[in-house]
Amino acid sequence: xxxxxxxxxxxxxxxxxFLANNLGxxxxxxxxxxxxxxxxxxxxxxxxxxRPKKTVTDDGEVIFEIxxxxxxxxxxxxxxxxxxxxxxxxxxxxxxGPFFILSLAFIPIVLFLKxxxxxxxxxxxILFGAAPLLLLLGLLMLIF
Numbered sequence: 001x002x003x004x005x006x007x008x009x010x011x012x013x014x015x016x017x018f019l020a021n022n023l024g025x026x027x028x029x030x031x032x033x034x035x036x037x038x039x040x041x042x043x044x045x046x047x048x049x050x051r052p053k054k055t056v057t058d059d060g061e062v063i064f065e066i067x068x069x070x071x072x073x074x075x076x077x078x079x080x081x082x083x084x085x086x087x088x089x090x091x092x093x094x095x096x097g098p099f100f101i102l103s104l105a106f107i108p109i110v111l112f113l114k115x116x117x118x119x120x121x122x123x124x125x126i127l128f129g130a131a132p133l134l135l136l137l138g139l140l141m142l143i144f
Contacts, residue, residue, distance in 0.1 A: 015039075
């Protein structure tokens with residue numbers, strides 16, 4: 001199998017996995033996105049395996065359309081996509097929960113560095129507002 005077909009095959013397998021999990025177990029509304037993934041994978045396979053487009057000019061010349069190498073564009077799209085998928089996966093798995101709560105502790109430090117001593121007038125409302133939120137986030141992280 002050619003490397004250009006691996007992405008399409010991955011879409012088909014990914015959608016097929018979700019479709020197999022959702023058929024018969026959950027209502028039919030949960031079947032929509034796996035079917036969309038499978039269709040997108042099939043379309044990508046079809047487009048990759050189709051022949052170059054042929055154009056005939058008025059003079060009878062035949063011109064074949066050939067796509068150029070778009071590796072920089074693929075990298076420009078693939079790297080942020082992979083990064084977002086990894087971050088979302090880590091959030092869903094609960095790995096980034098503690099890091100999120102630790103990052104909330106740095107908000108007052110950044111505000112103090114930006115606002116200077118005027119920050120202390122904002123400190124009390126932030127403490128009263130953030131303490132219950134941090135407590136709820138911590139409890140939810142322990143529950144789930």
